[in-house]
Each structure stands twice: as structure tokens, then as C-alpha cells.
Amino acid sequence: MRKRKQKQLTRKITTIEYGEHDSENKRLGCIFSTTCDVLHIGLQTARRSVKKEIMSIYRSTVWFVKGLKEYTKQGYLNASRSFRPNDLDVDVTGKSFMITGANSGIGKCTALAIAKKGGIVHMVCRDSIRGEDARKEITDTTGNQNVFLHLLDMSKPKDIAKFAADFETSGKNLDVLINNAGCMVIVRELTDDGLEKNFATNTLGAHVLTTSLLSVLNKAEKPRVILVTSGGMLVQKLDLKDLQFEKMYPFDGTMAYAQNKRQQVIMTEQYAKNYPNIHCSCMHPGWADTPAVRMSMPSFHAKMKDRLRTPEQGADTLLWLAISDAALQQPSGLFFQDRTSVSKHLPLAWSKSTKQEDEQLMASLDELSKQYSTLS
Numbered sequence: 205m206r207k208r209k210q211k212q213l214t215r216k217i218t219t220i221e222y223g224e225h226d227s228e229n230k231r232l233g234c235i236f237s238t239t240c241d242v243l244h245i246g247l248q249t250a251r252r253s254v255k256k257e258i259m260s261i262y263r264s265t266v267w268f269v270k271g272l273k274e275y276t277k278q279g280y281l282n283a284s285r286s287f288r289p290n291d292l293d294v295d296v297t298g299k300s301f302m303i304t305g306a307n308s309g310i311g312k313c314t315a316l317a318i319a320k321k322g323g324i325v326h327m328v329c330r331d332s333i334r335g336e337d338a339r340k341e342i343t344d345t346t347g348n349q350n351v352f353l354h355l356l357d358m359s360k361p362k363d364i365a366k367f368a369a370d371f372e373t374s375g376k377n378l379d380v381l382i383n384n385a386g387c388m389v390i391v392r393e394l395t396d397d398g399l400e401k402n403f404a405t406n407t408l409g410a411h412v413l414t415t416s417l418l419s420v421l422n423k424a425e426k427p428r429v430i431l432v433t434s435g436g437m438l439v440q441k442l443d444l445k446d447l448q449f450e451k452m453y454p455f456d457g458t459m460a461y462a463q464n465k466r467q468q469v470i471m472t473e474q475y476a477k478n479y480p481n482i483h484c485s486c487m488h489p490g491w492a493d494t495p496a497v498r499m500s501m502p503s504f505h506a507k508m509k510d511r512l513r514t515p516e517q518g519a520d521t522l523l524w525l526a527i528s529d530a531a532l533q534q535p536s537g538l539f540f541q542d543r544t545s546v547s548k549h550l551p552l553a554w555s556k557s558t559k560q561e562d563e564q565l566m567a568s569l570d571e572l573s574k575q576y577s578t579l580s
């Protein structure tokens with residue numbers, strides 16, 4: 205609108221000052237008009253990027269202050285005072301759980317706790333040695349022989365679709381799917397498929413696995429799907445224009461990761477809406493001392509290490525969402541922290557996307573799934 209007015213004004217000035225028929229003056233008018241356009245666009249872009257920068261600083265500051273209070277070990281201890289102690293007294297014998305990234309950190313703690321309670325555990329891991337070491341440790345500690353290792357790289361959509369198809373064909377049942385595997389790759393890296401690694405693992409991989417296992421999950425009595433997201437997503441608004449961070453200059457792995465985690469929160473809401481038979485939720489573990497934090501955020505880890513949660517504390521809400529009856533009393537599609545559903549947005553952060561944008565994300569993920577995971 206402003207641009208059109210600007211053009212009209214420029215045309216008027218040219219006509220009044222130089223006369224309609226003077227071609228040299230017309231040429232000058234044209235240069236003047238183009239210069240105005242360029243300046244106008246430049247100004248708008250600069251204004252937009254300053255606004256974006258200020259918003260980004262605001263969100264990160266508010267988030268960090270919130271984190272110091274809530275995401276630390278002390279935050280967990282404070283929150284745990286209002287936990288109901290019997291919520292986790294559940295016998296899950298015969299129930300089947302699939303956990304991605306189950307060889308380490310939060311995923312391994314969850315696998316161990318479920319195995320202790322008698323559940324059948326399908327550990328989905330990408331490395332045979334790390335996976336087998338963890339499987340053996342869980343079986344040795346709990347005496348539960350129903351702990352199985354599946355080798356799968358969550359950044360490879362075709363392998364995920366094949367794994368899910370084989371799982372279904374084998375006739376195994378599944379009550380709870382836990383999408384826990386996650387990464388924060390700091391330098392922009394592409395998979396063999398040409399997908400950006402963080403997006404391929406955190407977003408597309410979780411989507412392909414979840415949607416490929418729907419028919420197995422739907423056979424369960426009260427199926428659940430859980431996504432391990434991150435409170436880091438609070439600093440991001442969904443950005444549909446750059447799902448694979450091709451336009452992110454310079455590439456910022458922390459922000460790419462946070463964007464993926466925002467996408468997981470929206471995916472959870474959309475799964476809840478689209479698959480009403482499945483109880484879907486996502487959660488933030490808090491800041492827990494795990495290999496991911498140590499390796500991907502070494503300076504954060506060094507500064508915060510005495511205040512970080514143990515992996516068990518980080519896994520507490522995940523376990524609660526996976527096994528407790530109390531979790532099923534909550535509506536599907538929510539975001540949890542310390543056994544409580546919490547807001548998906550910081551106050552005044554302008555991070556909400558529209559219904560259309562959320563649906564567009566799912567359409568893009570479905571399209572990419574079709575493109576990259578169709579089995580020939």
C-alpha cells in the first residue's frame with residue numbers, strides 16, 4: 205500500500221516539475237522513482253531486521269531467566285514438592301514401549317525405569333555398540349529380558365519407513381511411542397538425502413516414525429505418543445519459509461534446534477487433532493546433564509554444570525507421561541514441564557503461528573515424507 209502511494213507520488217512530482225513529454229526528464233524521474241523504491245525496501249528490511257533482533261534478544265533473556273528458576277536441579281526440586289508420589293506406581297507388564305535414542309541420557313533413564321516396571325522396551329538406536337551396551341546394562345540391572353535393540357538412524361526417512369513397516373509385519377504391538385532422539389548439529393550439515401541434519405533428525409524423522417506406526421498404535425487400548433521437545437523452542441516462532449535453514453546466515457545450530465523443537469510442539473497439537481484415539485503430548489526435560497548438552501553446548505555446560513538436573517530428573521516427566529493414569533486425564537496435545545502442562549509461549553513474545561501455518565507445516569512434512577521415505 206505504502207509502496208503504491210510512493211510510486212504515485214513520484215509520478216506526480218515528475219509530471220509537475222518536468223512536463224509529461226520531456227523524455228530526458230522522464231528518464232530522470234524513473235531513476236528517482238527506482239531510487240525511492242530501493243531506499244524504501246532497504247528501510248523496511250532494516251526496520252524489520254532490527255525489530256526481529258530486538259524480539260530475539262527479548263525472548264532469549266526472558267527464557268534464560270525463566271530457565272534459571274525452573275529448568276535447573278533446584279527448579280526440579282521445587283516443582284517435585286507438588287508431585288503425587290503414587291503417580292508412578294504403575295505395573296506396565298505386557299505393555300510395549302518404543303524409545304528412540306534410548307542408549308543415552310534421558311532416553312536410557314526412561315528405558316531403564318520402564319524395564320524395571322516390567323514393560324516391553326524397544327530401544328531404537330543408531331549405533332550397534334552404544335545400543336548393545338545400554339541394552340545389556342538395562343537387562344542386567346532389571347532382570348527384564350523383554351528389552352530389544354533396533355538399529356536405526358533417525359535422520360534417514362526411508363530407513364525409518366522400512367523399520368516401521370517391518371515392525372508392523374512382525375505382528376508386535378506398541379502402546380507408547382517416545383520420540384526422544386535429538387541432536388543439535390552446530391555446523392550446517394546435510395544427510396546423504398541432502399536434508400539438513402537437525403531438521404531430518406528432530407522433525408522429519410519423528411514425523412515419519414510416528415505416522416508410519418499409526419496403524420500399530422491404533423491397535424493398542426490407550427495408545428500414547430510423546431515427543432521430547434525443549435523449552436528452547438520458546439525463543440522461536442514457526443518459520444515455514446526456511447525449514448532446512450538454507451537462508452540462515454550465518455547458520456546458527458542452537459536456533460535451528462530451537463526451531464525444530466517449536467515444530468515438534470506444533471506437530472504434537474496437530475497429531476492430537478488428527479488422531480483423536482491417540483493421547484499425544486510433548487515435554488521439556490529441563491536442563492539435564494547429558495552427553496548432548498556436554499558436546500553441543502560446552503560453554504553452557506561448563507558454566508551451569510553444578511545446577512543441571514540429573515538425567516533421571518530430566519526423564520521424570522517423560523516417564524510420567526508414558527505410564528501414569530494421571531497423564532491420560534490431561535487433554536491430548538499439551539506441552540509439559542515437571543508433570544504440569546505449561547504455556548507454549550513466553551509472555552509478549554509474538555511466537556504464535558496461525559492455524560493455517562500449523563496445517564501448512566504438517567502438509568510440508570507429509571510432502572517431504574512422501575518424497576524421501578516412499579518404499580520402492
Ligand SMILES: NC(=O)c1ccc[n+]([C@@H]2O[C@H](COP(=O)([O-])OP(=O)(O)OC[C@H]3O[C@@H](n4cnc5c(N)ncnc54)[C@H](OP(=O)(O)O)[C@@H]3O)[C@@H](O)[C@H]2O)c1
Nearest residue numbers: 305308309310330357358359384385386434491492494496
Ligand atoms: N539434556 C537436556 O538438557 C535437554 C533439554 C531439552 C531437550 N532435550 C532433549 O532430550 C532428548 C534426549 O537428549 P539427551 O539430553 O538425553 O541427550 P543424549 O544423552 O545425547 O541423547 C540423545 C540420544 O539421541 C540419539 N540420536 C541422535 N541422533 C540420532 C539419530 N540420527 N538416529 C538415532 N538416534 C539419534 C543419540 O544417539 P547417539 O548416542 O548414537 O549419539 C542419543 O541416544 C533430545 O531430543 C534433546 O533435544 C534435552
